[in-house]
Amino acid sequence: MRAQTLPAAAGWRWLVDGFAIFRRNPPLLVLLVISYWFTILLLNVVPILGAVLASLAIPGLSVGLMQACRDLERGEPVGLPTLFGSLKDNPRALTALGALYLVATLGILGLSTLVDGGDLLRFMLSTKPVDPEAVAGGRLLLPFALVMTLLVPVLMAYWYAPVLAAWHKLPVFKALFFSFVACWLNWRPFVVYGLGLLGVAAIGPGMVLGLLLTLFPGAQNFLATLVTVPMVLVVAPTVFASFYVSYRDVFTISDSA
Numbered sequence: 001m002r003a004q005t006l007p008a009a010a011g012w013r014w015l016v017d018g019f020a021i022f023r024r025n026p027p028l029l030v031l032l033v034i035s036y037w038f039t040i041l042l043l044n045v046v047p048i049l050g051a052v053l054a055s056l057a058i059p060g061l062s063v064g065l066m067q068a069c070r071d072l073e074r075g076e077p078v079g080l081p082t083l084f085g086s087l088k089d090n091p092r093a094l095t096a097l098g099a100l101y102l103v104a105t106l107g108i109l110g111l112s113t114l115v116d117g118g119d120l121l122r123f124m125l126s127t128k129p130v131d132p133e134a135v136a137g138g139r140l141l142l143p144f145a146l147v148m149t150l151l152v153p154v155l156m157a158y159w160y161a162p163v164l165a166a167w168h169k170l171p172v173f174k175a176l177f178f179s180f181v182a183c184w185l186n187w188r189p190f191v192v193y194g195l196g197l198l199g200v201a202a203i204g205p206g207m208v209l210g211l212l213l214t215l216f217p218g219a220q221n222f223l224a225t226l227v228t229v230p231m232v233l234v235v236a237p238t239v240f241a242s243f244y245v246s247y248r249d250v251f252t253i254s255d256s257a
Helices: 010-024 026-043 049-074 080-088 091-116 119-125 132-136 141-159 161-167 172-185 187-215 220-250
Strands: none
Touching (some): 010 026, 010 187, 026 049, 049 080, 049 091, 091 161, 091 172, 119 141, 161 172, 187 220
C-alpha cells in the first residue's frame, strides 16, 4: 500500500466518479445515507453520552458507506447490513479513532475560548444564544480562523484513517500517519475537490434558487424546499461516494482488489 501523488484535476474527477457510483442505485445510496444520519441523530438523543457514542460510531459507519460504494462499483449486492457490517472491522481501532477525533475537536474548540471568551464554542454547541455584538463586531472571526487552521491537519489525519484501519488493519497511529501523508502529497487535488464541492453544493444551488426567486418572488419557502431537498438527496450521497473514489485513486485500488 502506497499513496500516489495525483494531478490537481483528480479532485474534480472524484466528484464526477462519485456521482457515477450514485447513479448505479440512487434510491439505495440515499437510503444508506439517511440511515447513517438517523443513526447519528438517534445516538445524540441521549444527553452528553449520546454525543460520545455518536463520535465513537462515526468512523465505522463511514467505512460502511465506503464499503457500499465499493460494492456498487463492483456490481456486488448492497443493503443496510453493509452500512453496519463495517463496525466489526478492526473495531478497537475505529472506536479509538472516534475517541481521538472527539478529543482533538473539543481541544481545538477549547483553545478558541482563550481568544474570544467562549463565544464561538457557545455558538457551535448551541448551549445558549451567542452575543449579537460578537457577531456584528467581528469578534468571532479570529477564533473561527484559529479553529479552522488547527482543524486542517486533524482532518488530513482522519480523512483516510478509518478505511485504512478497517480494510488494511493498520493500527490507529499508523492509519493517522498514512492518511496525513496521503493528503499532504495530494493537496492540489484536494484544493480542486474543495472548490468543486463548494460550487456543486452551495454556489450552484444558490444561483438556481436566486433565479427562481426572481421569477416567483412570492414562493420563497416552497422554492427553497424545492431546490434544497433534491440537492441534498443527490449531493450528499455523491460526496460520500467521492470519499471512496478519493481513497481508491490515491491508494491505487483496482476494481478487482
